[in-house]
Amino acid sequence: MNDTAFEPFLRNAWYLGAWSEELSDGHLGRTIMNEPIVFFRGPDGKAAALEDRCCHRGAPLTHGQVVEAGIECGYHGLIFNGSGACVDIPGHDNIPPQTKVRSYPVVERQEFVWIWMGEAARADESKIIDFQFHDQPDKWPNKKGMIPIKSNYMMMIDNLMDLTHLGYVHAKTIGGNPRAHAKAEFDAMPTENGARFDRWMMDAAPPPTYKKAVGFEGNVDRWWDFEYVAPSSVLQWNGAIDVGKNARENQDQPGFHLRLFHSATPETEGSFHYFFSAANGYQQDDPEATEVLFGEIFPTFIEDKEIMEVQQARLELDPGRKLVAIPSDKALTHARQTIRRLVAEERAEMAQAAE
Numbered sequence: 001m002n003d004t005a006f007e008p009f010l011r012n013a014w015y016l017g018a019w020s021e022e023l024s025d026g027h028l029g030r031t032i033m034n035e036p037i038v039f040f041r042g043p044d045g046k047a048a049a050l051e052d053r054c055c056h057r058g059a060p061l062t063h064g065q066v067v068e069a070g071i072e073c074g075y076h077g078l079i080f081n082g083s084g085a086c087v088d089i090p091g092h093d094n095i096p097p098q099t100k101v102r103s104y105p106v107v108e109r110q111e112f113v114w115i116w117m118g119e120a121a122r123a124d125e126s127k128i129i130d131f132q133f134h135d136q137p138d139k140w141p142n143k144k145g146m147i148p149i150k151s152n153y154m155m156m157i158d159n160l161m162d163l164t165h166l167g168y169v170h171a172k173t174i175g176g177n178p179r180a181h182a183k184a185e186f187d188a189m190p191t192e193n194g195a196r197f198d199r200w201m202m203d204a205a206p207p208p209t210y211k212k213a214v215g216f217e218g219n220v221d222r223w224w225d226f227e228y229v230a231p232s233s234v235l236q237w238n239g240a241i242d243v244g245k246n247a248r249e250n251q252d253q254p255g256f257h258l259r260l261f262h263s264a265t266p267e268t269e270g271s272f273h274y275f276f277s278a279a280n281g282y283q284q285d286d287p288e289a290t291e292v293l294f295g296e297i298f299p300t301f302i303e304d305k306e307i308m309e310v311q312q313a314r315l316e317l318d319p320g321r322k323l324v325a326i327p328s329d330k331a332l333t334h335a336r337q338t339i340r341r342l343v344a345e346e347r348a349e350m351a352q353a354a355e
């Protein structure tokens with residue numbers, strides 16, 4: 001497949017707007033798909049997202065403050081509730097009904113604050129990813145973060161769906177010998193709304209971090225299981241189990257287990273918010289272990305950011321120019337085909353609706 005790098009946005013989809021913990025105090029401004037948005041909790045404690053633009057004179061609501069009744073504009077004091085309706089105009093009893101700002105459908109679940117960027121009437125909660133591991137903090141203690149990255153959001157999907165970059169981009173951190181992984185068995189396939197790959201390395205020496213965490217004494221069977229869920233999330237599970245324990249048939253048995261949730265929420269065509277949650281499934285009763293995990297992973301994400309930003313700068317010089325695919329692009333090719341199909345379907349529907 002020869003292809004270019006930038007994909008248009010899929011509008012009718014849920015995007016990760018924030019982590020729940022980011023809304024614990026006041027409001028949060030974040031641009032998503034070129035739309036400035038303010039997130040906050042309304043008087044009922046429910047997460048809300050409004051256009052970050054007051055309907056009175058256009059001041060950003062992020063310059064105001066969260067008050068008991070909602071968010072108060074910092075210019076002339078209008079207050080808007082979580083649905084965007086104005087509930088107070090200082091000094092006036094009558095509130096004209098058009099005094100409102102756009103609100104976005106929001107669902108807070110499993111410590112994610114999901115936002116629907118398309119037609120509100122089509123927001124379907126059943127399409128939200130079920131990441132049940134956030135419901136089990138005892139089994140999967142985790143730590144979350146967000147890194148702003150200046151590249152098209154699909155660069156992150158490419159990055160995660162092709163681990164051959166590990167030995168090069170992460171040579172100084174988790175990479176190891178780039179050719180040592182050549183023996184791994186690799187299988188990639190499309191799914192209904194994304195793509196998936198798994199990779200197995202049988203009877204291999206455990207990496208030092210795994211050994212230290214779990215105390216493996218001999219070789220292990222290792223796996224990487226990655227699933228892209230359109231438009232912009234990747235669910236990762238990797239780990240290792242002692243050789244001879246039928247790891248493939250019973251992957252849930254004790255061993256080294258790590259789960260990462262990645263989401264690349266587009267900010268503009270050339271930038272995104274990279275959300276990640278790292279869950280420790282090996283030393284659950286040691287809070288320090290989760291911190292250590294996060295501390296080890298964070299520098300690798302900065303390495304990814306660096307390569308994606310210089311890649312973006314090059315691609316922007318000539319965005320239409322074709323790229324060359326190589327065999328290890330199999331999973332990312334499935335991912336790209338899925339997002340293209342979904343965008344094409346959405347555009348066809350919109351064109352039909354406009355007729």
Ligand code: FES
Pocket residue numbers: 054055056057058059073074075076077078
């Ligand atoms: S601009 Fe917001 S109250 Fe006037």
Ligand SMILES: [Fe+2]
Pocket residue numbers: 159165166169170300304
């Ligand atoms: Fe990476």
